[in-house]
Amino acid sequence: MTQESFVDFQNVWLAYNDELLAQNHFAVEDINLQVKQGEFIAIVGPSGCGKSTFMKLTTGLKMPSKGRILVDGQPVTGPLKISGMAFQASSLLPWRTTLDNVLLPLEIVEPYRSNFKQKREEYAERARKLLNTVGLGGYEDKFPWQLSGGMQQRASICRALIHEPKMLLLDEPFGALDAFTREELWCILRDLWTEQKFNVILVTHDLRESVFLA
Numbered sequence: 258m259t260q261e262s263f264v265d266f267q268n269v270w271l272a273y274n275d276e277l278l279a280q281n282h283f284a285v286e287d288i289n290l291q292v293k294q295g296e297f298i299a300i301v302g303p304s305g306c307g308k309s310t311f312m313k314l315t316t317g318l319k320m321p322s323k324g325r326i327l328v329d330g331q332p333v334t335g336p337l338k339i340s341g342m343a344f345q346a347s348s349l350l351p352w353r354t355t356l357d358n359v360l361l362p363l364e365i366v367e368p369y370r371s372n373f374k375q376k377r378e379e380y381a382e383r384a385r386k387l388l389n390t391v392g393l394g395g396y397e398d399k400f401p402w403q404l405s406g407g408m409q410q411r412a413s414i415c416r417a418l419i420h421e422p423k424m425l426l427l428d429e430p431f432g433a434l435d436a437f438t439r440e441e442l443w444c445i446l447r448d449l450w451t452e453q454k455f456n457v458i459l460v461t462h463d464l465r466e467s468v469f470l471a
Contacts, residue, residue, distance in 0.1 A: 262327070263424070263456050264292035264315060269324035271310060278322050284310045288324070295454040299467035308460040312428050315458060316340050329423060338366055341417030343430040347409035349401040355412050356397040359384040362420045369420060380419075387415045391445050407438035414446065424456040431466065443469050 269288040272278035285307040292298055300308050313319040314326060317333045326333040328340075341362070349358045363369040363380050373380065388394060391411040401409055410430060417425055427446075431439040447470060450457055461467050 261293050262291040263294045263296070263329055264290065264458070265327040266290040266314075267325050267327075269314060269321045269326060271314060271319060272322045283322070285314070288314075292456060292458070295456060297450055297457040297459070297471050299459045299461055299471035301461060301464060301467045303462060309428055312342075312426055312458070312460055315424075316342065316426060337424075339422055340424040340426055341420065341422035342426045342428070343410070343413045343417045345429045345432045347401070347406075347413040349409055349412060349416075351401050354398050354400060355388065355393065355404065356381060356384055358401070358412055359388065359415045359419050361416060366420050384415065384419055387419060388412070390449065391415060405438075407434055407442065410434060410438075410442060411445065414442075414449075418449065418453075418455075421453075422455060424458070425450075427457065427459045427461075429461055430459075432461075432463070439466070446470065 266288045269285065270283050271285050272281075272283050277283075288311070300311060302308055310319065314321060315328070315333075317328075317336045320334075328337060349355075350361070353361070360377075360380055364373050369376075369380070385394070385397060388397060388411075391414065393408060393411055393415070396404065396408065401412075404412065413430070431442055434442065443466065446457075457470075459467065459470060
């Protein structure tokens with residue numbers, strides 16, 4: 258592995274269960290891929306070609322049947338704490354305000370979890386700044402049902418970034434939005450990445466999106 262590879266897939270194959278493995282029926286076959294530190298890459302392809310499976314492998318939600326995966330120099334052996342994720346559905350919790358939805362990872366992920374009660378105000382300030390950056394200043398106390406689809410997706414991206422992950426994984430996060438909102442969010446994401454230079458892996462079937470962002 259070259260030193261600057263942040264994500265390193267070495268001959269990775271995945272069958273979803275032992276029966277499929279016995280039949281040599283693989284969801285993804287022989288992936289070799291190196292992603293450099295701070296790089297923004299897009300994975301493009303039609304539905305059912307293994308894009309989401311690739312995401313599960315990268316985050317450690319699935320283990321490969323063959324081959325190995327290194328992230329940040331360490332073998333992936335289970336779910337990674339250093340990644341943030343956003344999906345096509347914003348999956349905000351309906352009973353929590355925008356601010357509390359964004360704070361959720363800090364309540365769950367160490368080392369933040371242990372300090373959450375003492376540092377809640379400091380964390381809330383960080384969340385407010387992030388919400389402001391994506392144009393959601395003033396919406397902190399609104400619930401998901403009071404926000405448009407585009408606003409929900411912005412909050413979802415803030416939630417994925419609040420614990421300052423080294424890697425952001427995006428699984429068609431703008432697919433359900435209208436063209437105007439989608440392109441506005443492309444620019445917001447590009448600006449956040451330019452400023453913070455975290456690794457981004459974007460799964461999409463939109464060629465324009467992949468060219469613009471990656």
